[in-house]
Structures are given as C-alpha cells and as structure tokens.
Amino acid sequence: MNIDNLEAFMYVVQLKSIHKAANALFLSQPTVTARIKTLERELNTELFSRQGRGITLTEQGRAFIPYAEQIIQTYKEGKKLMKDSNEQEEIAIGANVITSQYFIPFALPMWKKENLDVRFKFVSGTNDMLLEKLLQGQIDLAFIRDLSHDNLQRREVLDNTxxxxxxxxxxxxxxxxxxxxxxxxxxxxxxxxxxxxxxxxxxxxxxxxxxxxxxxxxxxxxxxxxxxxxxxxxxxxxxxxxxxxxxxxxxxxxDVSHLIQIKQHIFLAYTKQEALNQIWSVIESSLTTFKQIDKNFLSIQ
Incomplete structure (x- = not known):
C-alpha cells in the first residue's frame, strides 16, 4: 500500500475537496484523483461517493480513516527513527498577530530552554491562514482566536478581553x-x-x-x-x-462592564493530539508564568 495514496486520502478527508488537497500537496487534481482511485482498487471499495463536482465520504471511507491515520503515523515514526541521531527535531508553531507580538517573545525562549534538542519553527499570520496551515500539516500547533472546524481540537489558553x-x-x-x-x-x-x-x-x-x-x-x-x-x-x-x-x-x-463586555480568548489549536502532548508541559508552564503577573497585580490592588 503506497503511503502517498494514503496521504492523498487524508488530505481530501481533512479539506473536503480534491482541489484543495491538490493545492496543499502541490499536485494536480488528476494526480490526487488517481491516487484515491488506486487506493480504492487496493481496498476493493469506494471511499468517496461522487456527486457532480463534490465528493462525500462513504461509510467504508469513514471507517477507514483511523487505519489510514495509524499507518501514516507509524510510517512517520519509523522515518523519524531512521534519521541521523544528530539531526534536530523540528516543531512548527503558528500564532495570530497579537499573540505573536505579546506572548510568543516571552514564551519561545522558555520552550527552547526546556527543549535544547528541538528546533522551533515559528510563523505569524491571520487566523484563516493558520487554520489552513494546520489542516495541511505545515504547522503542528497554532495560537488563534476561537474557530470551529470538524478536524480542529483546541484549548483555551489566554484571556484577551x-x-x-x-x-x-x-x-x-x-x-x-x-x-x-x-x-x-x-x-x-x-x-x-x-x-x-x-x-x-x-x-x-x-x-x-x-x-x-x-x-x-x-x-x-x-x-x-x-x-x-x-x-x-x-x-x-x-x-x-x-x-x-x-x-x-x-x-x-x-470598569465599564455595566455598559459593555467583550470577552475574547486565545486558543491553542491542533489537529493531532500527539503534537500537543509532545510539548504541552512546557507550554503550560510558560502560560502559568505569563499569567502570574496578573495574580501579582491583583494582589497589590
């Protein structure tokens, strides 16, 4: 079973479009379609039902998702194991503009200090851009405002009222x-x-x-x-x-809470739990330290 065919399948599942999956993979639409059809022949079942230009997952396709994810993850872990032991692991993190400016400069040095063997890749952008990068697997985690998406998991991390x-x-x-x-x-x-x-x-x-x-x-x-x-x-x-x-x-x-309240929060978003587990402890520690100023401030009011 070809790993490229499985990845094409998962991209189409996540982006709900062959066109978007092709763009994300830097492939043509016919190539992505061919990979899906090859996978369907190998499995002897239809993974998607075609309705005009749109596609939807069949019951068999939906049932196959966890197996495809497991195979891809196992492949990535094996590939990682085969890397040169001197090669640094890379974690890609994104943040919207306000988090990039006011939290990341505080937190990133802390993350690096606790993970000397990890190379951090950081990108700043709009919430929509970060969502797309998350779904395409270009970043592992993103600090964004609340966005709802079927393939997105998130945790509330910062108050931005x-x-x-x-x-x-x-x-x-x-x-x-x-x-x-x-x-x-x-x-x-x-x-x-x-x-x-x-x-x-x-x-x-x-x-x-x-x-x-x-x-x-x-x-x-x-x-x-x-x-x-x-x-x-x-x-x-x-x-x-x-x-x-x-x-x-x-x-x-x-205090104008009697007139208006605009409560806003920053969320840490991710598509895969293992990406969060890998660095959550140090992120949580940086959040605790960052928020400690608030407690000190309140205690002297």
Missing amino acids: VKLVVYPGHPLLQENEITAKRLAEEPMVFFECGAFDWNRVHKLFEVEKVEPNIEFQVDHLEVAKSIIKSQCAIGFLPYLCIKNELFDGELMEV
Whole structure:
C-alpha cells in the first residue's frame, strides 16, 4: 500500500475537496484523483461517493480513516527513527498577530530552554491562514482566536478581553456608573482590526443616540496605546497588548462592564493530539508564568 495514496486520502478527508488537497500537496487534481482511485482498487471499495463536482465520504471511507491515520503515523515514526541521531527535531508553531507580538517573545525562549534538542519553527499570520496551515500539516500547533472546524481540537489558553483604558489621573477613574453619554465627551482612539468585533463598541453609543468623539482611528495597537499614554485620548484595547502597562501603572482600566463586555480568548489549536502532548508541559508552564503577573497585580490592588 503506497503511503502517498494514503496521504492523498487524508488530505481530501481533512479539506473536503480534491482541489484543495491538490493545492496543499502541490499536485494536480488528476494526480490526487488517481491516487484515491488506486487506493480504492487496493481496498476493493469506494471511499468517496461522487456527486457532480463534490465528493462525500462513504461509510467504508469513514471507517477507514483511523487505519489510514495509524499507518501514516507509524510510517512517520519509523522515518523519524531512521534519521541521523544528530539531526534536530523540528516543531512548527503558528500564532495570530497579537499573540505573536505579546506572548510568543516571552514564551519561545522558555520552550527552547526546556527543549535544547528541538528546533522551533515559528510563523505569524491571520487566523484563516493558520487554520489552513494546520489542516495541511505545515504547522503542528497554532495560537488563534476561537474557530470551529470538524478536524480542529483546541484549548483555551489566554484571556484577551477588550478593556477601556485611560492614562493615570484621568477623571473617569474617580467616577462611578459611567454612562455612554459621558464616554462620548472624551476624545477616543479607535483601533480598527478585523480580528475584533468593534461594531459592539459603536453599538454602545448608537443605543444611547450619541456620537463618540473619535479623534484618532489607527490600525496598529502600539500606536493606539502610545496615544493613550500621551494623554491625548482614551480607548478600548485588547488585554494582551496592555497587560504590561496595566501592571506597571502606565495605563489604568476603567470598569465599564455595566455598559459593555467583550470577552475574547486565545486558543491553542491542533489537529493531532500527539503534537500537543509532545510539548504541552512546557507550554503550560510558560502560560502559568505569563499569567502570574496578573495574580501579582491583583494582589497589590
């Protein structure tokens, strides 16, 4: 049984498309189709039913998946065993932009320190790009926002809730039960990014029929943060980018949970449990250390 035929089968299963599988394998569609047909002849059964241009798994095809996965995994393990003992093992990890900027620089040195014999390959990208790389087997793990996919497993790892922040000494810090009308009086910086639902912030003002005083509209978190620190405006920013400034007292959070709550989380996503098991202990340790600042911060409030 040809391992290439099995891999073609699993790519079609995961991507639910011969076209997408061909792109992922850098092959032509006829080549992928031929490999599937060869596998079907060897098994003497149909793995997919063809409906026009679409395909769906047959019952036999669905039943064969765990066996195909086991054969491919056994092959990979054997191939790994045959490698030169001096060759470093590589783990490929991806992260969306905000995690890449604010968590990965903290965590990656810790991972390497605990895994000296492992070479880490890291890529940054959009959530959609990372999902595609995961499904194609180009990366082993990815830090992304919540995405639902049949072949995707995930664990919640980081809080990235959006918070209203101001500079120290701002009058809002002394006020209780702040209203949308009161917020609209303050100059604001808006960070626009497709990864966050900023429509909910706009809706906060629309419901009260007031216009926010948006003095700055930017597409970079550090720019938005600097504007607030310079005491030119206030703004809603995701927690990961302001974590250190809150701890150091350079920025202050204003509680507006009675007006709006935008809870967001970063998830560690993967397609194969063994990929997570291989490095989960050191990732978990880095997450614990990263979050420890939060506990220290809360204890001195």
